[in-house]
Amino acid sequence: MPQRNIVEAINSALTDEMQADQRVMVLGLDVGKLGGVFRTTSGLIEKFGSERVVDTPLAEASIVGASLGLALAGMVPVAEIQFLGFTAQAFHQIGPQLGKYRQRSRGRYHCQVTIRAPFGGGIRSPEFHSDAVEAQFVQAPGIKIVMPSNPYDAKGLLIEAIRDPDPVLFCEPDRLYRSGKAEVPDGAYTVPFGKASLVREGDNVTLVAWSAAVELCLRAADALAADGISAAVLDLRTLVPLDVETLCTQVAKTGRCVVVHEAPLSAGFGAEVSATLMEEIFYDLDAPVMRVGAFDVPFPAASLEDHYLPSLDRVVKAVKRTMES
Amino acid sequence: MSARAVVSKNRPVAMQRQVLQPDGKLVDGAQPMEEEFLLEALRWMMKSRLYDHRVIGLQRQGQFGVYSPGMGQEASIVGSAMAVDPARDWMVPQYRELMASVHHGLPLEVISSQYLGKIGPARIPEGVKVLPTQVAIAAQLPQATGLAWGLKLRGEDSVVIAYIGDGGSSEGDFHEGLNLAGVTKAPIVFFLSNNQWAISTSRRVQTATRSFALRAAGYGFDGVEVDGNDVMAVYAATRAAVDKARKGGGPSLVEATTYRMSFHNTTDNPSRYQDPKDYEEAKTRDPIERVQKYLASIGLWDGKKDEAWTEELREENDRALKLAAEAQPPNPDDVFANVYQDPPLRIVRQRSELAGGQR
Ligand SMILES: Cc1ncc(C[n+]2csc(CCOP(=O)(O)OP(=O)(O)O)c2C)c(N)n1
Numbered sequence: 108m109p110q111r112n113i114v115e116a117i118n119s120a121l122t123d124e125m126q127a128d129q130r131v132m133v134l135g136l137d138v139g140k141l142g143g144v145f146r147t148t149s150g151l152i153e154k155f156g157s158e159r160v161v162d163t164p165l166a167e168a169s170i171v172g173a174s175l176g177l178a179l180a181g182m183v184p185v186a187e188i189q190f191l192g193f194t195a196q197a198f199h200q201i202g203p204q205l206g207k208y209r210q211r212s213r214g215r216y217h218c219q220v221t222i223r224a225p226f227g228g229g230i231r232s233p234e235f236h237s238d239a240v241e242a243q244f245v246q247a248p249g250i251k252i253v254m255p256s257n258p259y260d261a262k263g264l265l266i267e268a269i270r271d272p273d274p275v276l277f278c279e280p281d282r283l284y285r286s287g288k289a290e291v292p293d294g295a296y297t298v299p300f301g302k303a304s305l306v307r308e309g310d311n312v313t314l315v316a317w318s319a320a321v322e323l324c325l326r327a328a329d330a331l332a333a334d335g336i337s338a339a340v341l342d343l344r345t346l347v348p349l350d351v352e353t354l355c356t357q358v359a360k361t362g363r364c365v366v367v368h369e370a371p372l373s374a375g376f377g378a379e380v381s382a383t384l385m386e387e388i389f390y391d392l393d394a395p396v397m398r399v400g401a402f403d404v405p406f407p408a409a410s411l412e413d414h415y416l417p418s419l420d421r422v423v424k425a426v427k428r429t430m431e432s
Numbered sequence: 433m434s435a436r437a438v439v440s441k442n443r444p445v446a447m448q449r450q451v452l453q454p455d456g457k458l459v460d461g462a463q464p465m466e467e468e469f470l471l472e473a474l475r476w477m478m479k480s481r482l483y484d485h486r487v488i489g490l491q492r493q494g495q496f497g498v499y500s501p502g503m504g505q506e507a508s509i510v511g512s513a514m515a516v517d518p519a520r521d522w523m524v525p526q527y528r529e530l531m532a533s534v535h536h537g538l539p540l541e542v543i544s545s546q547y548l549g550k551i552g553p554a555r556i557p558e559g560v561k562v563l564p565t566q567v568a569i570a571a572q573l574p575q576a577t578g579l580a581w582g583l584k585l586r587g588e589d590s591v592v593i594a595y596i597g598d599g600g601s602s603e604g605d606f607h608e609g610l611n612l613a614g615v616t617k618a619p620i621v622f623f624l625s626n627n628q629w630a631i632s633t634s635r636r637v638q639t640a641t642r643s644f645a646l647r648a649a650g651y652g653f654d655g656v657e658v659d660g661n662d663v664m665a666v667y668a669a670t671r672a673a674v675d676k677a678r679k680g681g682g683p684s685l686v687e688a689t690t691y692r693m694s695f696h697n698t699t700d701n702p703s704r705y706q707d708p709k710d711y712e713e714a715k716t717r718d719p720i721e722r723v724q725k726y727l728a729s730i731g732l733w734d735g736k737k738d739e740a741w742t743e744e745l746r747e748e749n750d751r752a753l754k755l756a757a758e759a760q761p762p763n764p765d766d767v768f769a770n771v772y773q774d775p776p777l778r779i780v781r782q783r784s785e786l787a788g789g790q791r
């Protein structure tokens with residue numbers, strides 16, 4: 108089977124869907140000749156032409172707002188926001204508009220729109236480029252939130268997103284874009300939303316993560332194994348819908364849980380995971396659920412990002428604390 | 433200064449103000465800058481280009497952060513900065529016009545240290561009327577309008593100059609910022625560097641209008657289009673707009689037509705999207721050579737002078753870069769610096785956790 112990194116997996120998903128469905132189009136900043144700043148849309152304009160692969164003016168609100176309108180007209184837009192931090196410039200078109208359109212129209216209209224956006228720290232990006240703001244969109248009901256962590260999921264989840272009748276925010280971990288290849292089939296396949304994936308088995312504690320933090324948790328599990336602690340790693344894959352069942356079953360098995368995310372700690376999605384576990388399986392917990400996130404300050408200068416982001420050391424320490432209680 | 437039609441490959445025909453032609457000859461009847469002033473402008477333009485070359489080299493060796501050079505745009509950068517008064521006027525930058533901020537009083541070592549990831553040493557010194565570089569495109573414009581409006585309310589004798597690109601002109605913040613400036617008659621000059629590119633996106637993608645300057649009419653103030661590679665024309669047009677704002681005449685939009693003679697930033701590869709012929713053509717309109725040719729024609733410039741200045745300016749830049757490199761490196765604790773005046777307790781605890789204390 109062909110090996111692909113995340114960039115290639117995304118490119119392959121877009122290519123397959125554009126080939127299969129004439130209505131699918133890609134729009135955003137620099138997605139055409141340049142192929143996107145990370146090259147995820149490389150070669151698409153050559154294959155599908157500039158009517159379906161569109162370099163837009165530099166205006167995020169219009170990219171998203173126009174995608175909503177394009178969808179109403181019967182197109183299937185896949186919009187790219189160059190960096191997730193710049194969804195701020197489009198927020199009113201995402202949360203209050205895309206997320207509410209079905210409801211506002213009493214079900215008359217729906218918006219089959221996918222918004223793709225790279226994000227995350229660790230690559231020394233300039234200001235605003237690294238912000239992990241996924242939890243902000245969880246507070247905008249009506250939107251599904253997809254956070255792939257590996258090439259296979261990236262392709263399958265993106266195809267699922269493009270085919271979903273409702274709007275999907277698809278967040279891509281830029282730090283992992285080219286970090287490794289995995290088997291990714293040619294041709295379309297889907298990975299369903301709302302199905303968490305146990306990427307590593309373990310008996311003592313469950314590390315819960317999504318996107319690039321999964322990779323960090325896998326490294327932490329290795330480090331913990333050396334200390335005789337067996338850690339499972341659960342990749343949520345989608346925050347909305349949240350796979351409550353797998354989450355609870357898995358954490359109940361180990362009795363201990365640490366949630367890890369790149370976003371600031373307070374009101375990050377880790378809080379939702381922790382609260383859900385409290386409500387659902389309180390009596391199966393052997394220790395308080397712990398969270399490891401970035402600190403509650405704005406993303407700092409790139410020179411300081413290693414100190415700001417959750418580190419291997421902080422994850423390991425948190426696990427050891429849960430093991431002690 | 434006279435208006436003439438200029439045809440360039442990457443843009444339609446437009447009326448641009450020009451003083452000095454690309455061949456170094458004055459436009460018929462145009463009034464040149466005073467020689468001293470022009471020499472000063474040339475010095476700053478050369479400094480800007482030499483700095484770009486130097487730090488791109490450093491970046492390639494991993495000794496400088498992601499950087500967007502001003503190459504090709506030096507006349508716009510310097511001509512606009514020379515039109516405002518560092519003692520009373522405020523400058524609101526984007527990120528490419530670095531040397532304009534330096535001209536306005538921001539020490540070169542300070543802004544350089546920002547690109548080296550420094551924190552304390554990159555703080556804008558008290559009294560320097562420059563705002564931080566802005567990476568969120570066009571976000572600076574409503575802020576600049578508010579600043580100008582506030583200065584007017586406070587009865588200050590100040591004008592604001594705010595920079596924006598051709599790409600930035602498409603953002604909602606551009607429209608909202610300029611519209612509000614028109615309504616409040618704020619003393620502000622919006623300086624739009626139309627360098628034909630927003631990363632890989634041609635200016636033709638940004639707007640269907642023939643000229644960005646035309647948009648000013650929709651906001652109820654004046655817009656002028658100027659040859660952005662002609663430092664004399666840029667200075668004259670910006671200066672007129674600044675004087676008007678200072679006299680209570682309200683905002684202006686100056687569109688400087690220029691060309692980005694380099695990559696978008698040090699992570700970019702223009703060969704994927706740019707026709708090399710466009711670059712070659714832009715070189716014939718080089719803003720620095722144009723002034724040197726003119727000065728040579730009146731006996732004020734030659735190869736020897738060029739060598740001497742280049743050497744001097746390189747040393748000057750290197751001194752600043754050395755200071756920046758030697759300045760205090762960032763400390764992990766700086767993650768928590770300057771977020772709140774009185775940080776909430778939870779953050780104080782996180783701070784001590786990072787320092788190795790108990791959480
Ligand atoms: C709101 C926002 N969207 C996207 C970006 C990514 N980006 C950085 S620079 C740039 C192009 C800017 O072009 P222009 O305004 O013409 O300025 P120039 O770089 O040419 O000086 C883009 C799209 C950003 N920094 N901010």
Ligand SMILES: [Mg+2]
Binds near residue numbers: 598
């Ligand atoms: Mg530009």
